[in-house]
Amino acid sequence: MQFDPFIIPFNIGLYFILIYAVVRSVMWFRDLSKQDKLRLQRGFFGRSFGQSLKEIFMESLLHRKIFKTNFRLGYMHMSLAFGWFLLILFGTLEADIFGSSHLNAPYKAIFFKYFNPDHGRAGFEAVWSFVMDFLLAVILSGLIIAIIKRLYSRIVGMKKTTKLRPLDKVALTSLWMIFPSRLIAESFTSGAYGTGSFLTGSLGSWLASFLPAHEMAYPFWWLYSLSLGTFFVLLPLTRYMHIPTELFLIFARNSGITTGDKAGAFTDIQTYSCSSCGICIDACQLNFSTGITNIQSAYLLKGIRNNENVKDIAFNCLMCGRCDQKCPVGIELTPIRMLRRRAGETEHVEKSILKRYFPDKPSFNPVKVSEKPSFDFLPSSRPVKADVVYFAGCMTHLTPSIRNSMIKILDASGVKYKFIDENGGVCCGRPLMLAGQDKEARELINFNSKLILKSGAQTLVTSCPICYKVFRESYYLDIEVLHHTQFIKNLIDEGSLKLNFMRKKVVYHTPCDLGRGSGVYDEPRDVLRYVSRLQKTDFDNENSLCCGGSLGNMKISYKQKQIIAADAAARLTKDNPEILATSCPLCKKTLAAATETKVADIAEIVAEAIMLPNLMKEKSNPMLIVKEPVTI
Amino acid sequence: MDKFGFAISQQRQIDFEANRRDIAEYISEKEPSFRVCIECGCCAATCTTGNFTPFSLRELLILLKRGENDKVRDNINKCMLCGKCTLVCPRGVNTRNVISLAREAFQDRIKNAV
Numbered sequence: 081m082q083f084d085p086f087i088i089p090f091n092i093g094l095y096f097i098l099i100y101a102v103v104r105s106v107m108w109f110r111d112l113s114k115q116d117k118l119r120l121q122r123g124f125f126g127r128s129f130g131q132s133l134k135e136i137f138m139e140s141l142l143h144r145k146i147f148k149t150n151f152r153l154g155y156m157h158m159s160l161a162f163g164w165f166l167l168i169l170f171g172t173l174e175a176d177i178f179g180s181s182h183l184n185a186p187y188k189a190i191f192f193k194y195f196n197p198d199h200g201r202a203g204f205e206a207v208w209s210f211v212m213d214f215l216l217a218v219i220l221s222g223l224i225i226a227i228i229k230r231l232y233s234r235i236v237g238m239k240k241t242t243k244l245r246p247l248d249k250v251a252l253t254s255l256w257m258i259f260p261s262r263l264i265a266e267s268f269t270s271g272a273y274g275t276g277s278f279l280t281g282s283l284g285s286w287l288a289s290f291l292p293a294h295e296m297a298y299p300f301w302w303l304y305s306l307s308l309g310t311f312f313v314l315l316p317l318t319r320y321m322h323i324p325t326e327l328f329l330i331f332a333r334n335s336g337i338t339t340g341d342k343a344g345a346f347t348d349i350q351t352y353s354c355s356s357c358g359i360c361i362d363a364c365q366l367n368f369s370t371g372i373t374n375i376q377s378a379y380l381l382k383g384i385r386n387n388e389n390v391k392d393i394a395f396n397c398l399m400c401g402r403c404d405q406k407c408p409v410g411i412e413l414t415p416i417r418m419l420r421r422r423a424g425e426t427e428h429v430e431k432s433i434l435k436r437y438f439p440d441k442p443s444f445n446p447v448k449v450s451e452k453p454s455f456d457f458l459p460s461s462r463p464v465k466a467d468v469v470y471f472a473g474c475m476t477h478l479t480p481s482i483r484n485s486m487i488k489i490l491d492a493s494g495v496k497y498k499f500i501d502e503n504g505g506v507c508c509g510r511p512l513m514l515a516g517q518d519k520e521a522r523e524l525i526n527f528n529s530k531l532i533l534k535s536g537a538q539t540l541v542t543s544c545p546i547c548y549k550v551f552r553e554s555y556y557l558d559i560e561v562l563h564h565t566q567f568i569k570n571l572i573d574e575g576s577l578k579l580n581f582m583r584k585k586v587v588y589h590t591p592c593d594l595g596r597g598s599g600v601y602d603e604p605r606d607v608l609r610y611v612s613r614l615q616k617t618d619f620d621n622e623n624s625l626c627c628g629g630s631l632g633n634m635k636i637s638y639k640q641k642q643i644i645a646a647d648a649a650a651r652l653t654k655d656n657p658e659i660l661a662t663s664c665p666l667c668k669k670t671l672a673a674a675t676e677t678k679v680a681d682i683a684e685i686v687a688e689a690i691m692l693p694n695l696m697k698e699k700s701n702p703m704l705i706v707k708e709p710v711t712i
Numbered sequence: 713m714d715k716f717g718f719a720i721s722q723q724r725q726i727d728f729e730a731n732r733r734d735i736a737e738y739i740s741e742k743e744p745s746f747r748v749c750i751e752c753g754c755c756a757a758t759c760t761t762g763n764f765t766p767f768s769l770r771e772l773l774i775l776l777k778r779g780e781n782d783k784v785r786d787n788i789n790k791c792m793l794c795g796k797c798t799l800v801c802p803r804g805v806n807t808r809n810v811i812s813l814a815r816e817a818f819q820d821r822i823k824n825a826v
C-alpha cells in the first residue's frame with residue numbers, strides 16, 4: 081500500500097469537487113423548465129451526444145475559437161486546459177503501466193513520482209518521462225503567459241478588474257502554485273534519485289548539487305497537494321467554476337435549449353460558463369471607439385454572478401451583438417442582457433458562503449411601468465386588403481428617400497401591394513423591448529398584428545431591420561416576413577425587376593439587427609453585386625460594425641454616438657468606395673452624418689438602377705414627382 | 713384651440729412654491745443633455761405618438777422644467793420610445809433617456825416628489 085498523509089488535502093479537494101459538480105448539475109437540471117428537461121434528456125441519449133463530446137474536445141480543451149481570434153490567448157488557454165488534461169491522462173496511464181497495480185486511485189497517478197522515484201531511468205520509461213516533462217513545460221509556459229497578462233494589464237490599466245475578494249485571492253494563488261510546486265517537488269525527487277527527464281532531471285540535479293534534495297522534496301509534495309486541494313474546494317466560488325459549467329452548457333445547447341425570453345436555469349448556467357477570457361471586451365465598439373470599459377458582457381456576467389445591481393451595465397450597450405458572435409463559449413449575451421434590462425433595478429445582496437456554493441433559483445420580477453395600458457389612445461385599425469403589405473417603420477419615415485425608392489421599386493415591378501403605414505404608423509415595439517418594457521411593447525405588437533392580419537396579406541415587407549427582427553421573433557404572424565433587400569432579391573430572380581448595371585464601387589455595411597440579429601447576410605450582397613461593383617471590407621458579415629445610432633443604447637451621449645459612427649464609417653470607407661451602402665434607415669442616417677462618402681440604402685441604389693421602360697408606371701404616383709434629388 | 717369663445721381662462725400663474733423641480737433635477741443630473749433643450753418642438757413635430765393623440769414631448773419637457781409634474785405623469789407613458797425625436801433634435805438631446813428617466817422617477821425613485 082502506497083500512502084502518505086500529504087495526499088489527504090488533494091483527496092478531499094478532488095472528491096469534494098466531483099460530488100459538488102454532480103449536485104450542482106442535478107440542481108440545474110431541476111430548475112430547467114419541463115420542455116427543456118425533455119430536450120436535455122433527448123439530447124443526452126441521442127445523436128447530439130457525439131456532437132457535444134466533439135465540441136467539448138475542440139472548445140473546452142483545445143479552445144479552437146480563442147485560437148482563431150487571438151493566437152497568444154488561445155495558446156494560454158490551450159496549454160493550461162489541454163496540457164493539464166494530457167498530463168492527467170498520461171499520468172494515469174503511467175501509473176497503470178509502470179505502477180505496482182492497475183486501476184489506481186487518482187492520487188497515485190498525480191503523485192506517481194513520489195511513490196516511484198526510481199522510475200524513468202532508461203528505455204521506454206525514459207521516453208515516457210520525457211513526455212511528462214514536456215507536458216509540464218507546456219503548462220508552465222501557459223501559466224507564465226497568464227501571470228504576465230494579469231500583471232501587464234494591471235500596469236497599463238487596460239482592464240478594470242474589480243478588487244479580488246480574499247477568497248478569490250486564495251483560489252488564484254493556489255492555482256498559480258499547482259504547477260510550479262509540482263515542478264519543484266518532482267525535480268527534488270528526481271535530483272535525489274538521479275532520474276527525471278530534460279526538465280525535472282536537469283533542474284533536479286542542479287538543485288541537488290547544493291541542496292539536500294531528499295529532505296527538500298517532501299514539503300513541496302505537501303505544497304503541491306495542498307494547492308490542488310485548496311483550488312478544488314474554492315473553485316465553485318471563483319470564475320473557474322466555468323470549467324465544469326461549460327461542459328453542462330455544451331450538452332444543454334446541443335440539445336436545443338436556448339435562452340428564450342425567460343430567465344431560468346439556462347441563463348444561470350451561461351452566466352457561470354464565462355471564462356473571463358476578455359474577447360468580448362476587445363470586440364466591443366464602446367471599448368475601442370469610445371473608451372467605455374466597464375460595461376462589456378464579461379462585466380455583466382460577473383456582476384450577475386456576484387449578485388450586484390447590474391442595471392447601469394445592462395442598459396449601457398448598443399445591443400449590437402458583436403460580443404455574442406465572438407464569445408468562444410457561445411454564451412447568448414444579448415438575450416441575457418435583454419432579460420436584465422427587464423429586471424431593472426435589483427438590490428445588491430452579499431451572499432453567505434453557503435449560498436454561494438448553492439445559489440437559490442434565479443428569479444426576478446419584471447418592472448411594471450404602470451398598471452394602466454399605455455396606448456389605449458390608438459384608433460381601431462382600418463382593414464386594407466392586399467397580398468403584399470409594406471410596413472416602412474418609423475425610421476424609414478424619417479428618411480423619405482428610402483421610402484420613395486421603395487415605392488418606386490414596388491410600382492416598377494408591378495406588385496400589388498398596400499402601404500400600411502403610409503400616413504405614419506405605430507412603432508413596431510422593439511425600442512420598448514430594448515428599454516426593458518415588455519408589457520408595453522406587447523400592446524403595440526397586438527395593435528400592429530391586428531392591422532397586418534386583417535389585411536389578409538401573405539407577405540409583409542419592411543425597410544427597417546429593427547422592425548424585421550421583432551416581426552420575426554416576437555409577433556405571432558403566420559405569414560412571410562421579408563426585409564426589403566430579400567424582397568428585391570426575389571423580384572430580380574423572378575425577372576419582374578429589370579436593372580441597369582452601374583459601374584460604381586460600393587462597400588456594404590451590414591446592419592446589426594439584420595445581420596447578427598436576424599442572420600440575413602447574403603441577399604443584400606447579391607442585390608448589390610447585381611447592380612454595382614461590390615467590394616470587400618475588413619468588417620463584412622458577422623464581423624460588421626455597429627453604426628452607433630443603435631436604439632439599444634440610451635445611456636451614451638450624442639457625442640459618443642458620433643464618435644462611434646465616425647470611427648465605423650472611417651473603417652468602412654478605407655478603400656475609398658463611391659458609395660457606402662447599407663440596408664437600414666437608421667444606419668443610413670447615422671453614417672451619412674459621419675462621413676464624406678455618399679451613404680445610400682440598397683433600395684435607393686436599386687431604384688436608381690431601374691431600367692426606363694419599367695418606370696412608365698411610376699408617373700401615376702404623385703408622391704414621386706417631388707422626390708428628393710437622388711445624388712448617386 | 714378647440715373652443716373659441718369667451719370662456720374664463722385658466723390661471724396661468726406659475727406657483728414656484730407648489731411646483732416640484734425634483735424630477736427635472738433628477739433627470740438633468742443623469743442626462744445632462746436635458747438642459748440644452750431649446751424647446752424648438754422638432755421632437756413633437758415628428759412624434760409617432762403625436763400622430764394619434766395630442767401628445768407633445770416639447771410641452772412635457774417644458775412642464776417638467778417648470779415642475780408642473782401632474783400632466784407629465786399622466787402622459788409620459790404614451791411615448792413609444794421609437795426614437796424619432798432623438799434623431800431630429802437639433803440640440804442632440806437624448807430624449808429617449810429623458811423620457812425613461814422621467815418614467816423611472818414617477819415610478820419609484822423620488823417617491824415624495826409626486
Ligand code: SF4
Nearest residue numbers: 354356357358360407
Ligand atoms: S462572455 Fe464570452 S467572450 Fe466574454 S469573457 Fe466571457 S467567455 Fe469570454
Ligand code: SF4
Nearest residue numbers: 364397398400401403
Ligand atoms: S452588444 Fe455590442 S455594445 Fe453591447 S457589450 Fe456587446 S459588443 Fe459591446
Ligand code: SF4
Nearest residue numbers: 749750752753755801
Ligand atoms: S427637438 Fe430637442 S431641442 Fe427641440 S424641443 Fe425637442 S428635445 Fe428640445
Ligand code: SF4
Nearest residue numbers: 759791792794795797
Ligand atoms: S420616442 Fe416617444 S416622444 Fe419620441 S418620437 Fe417616438 S413616440 Fe414620440
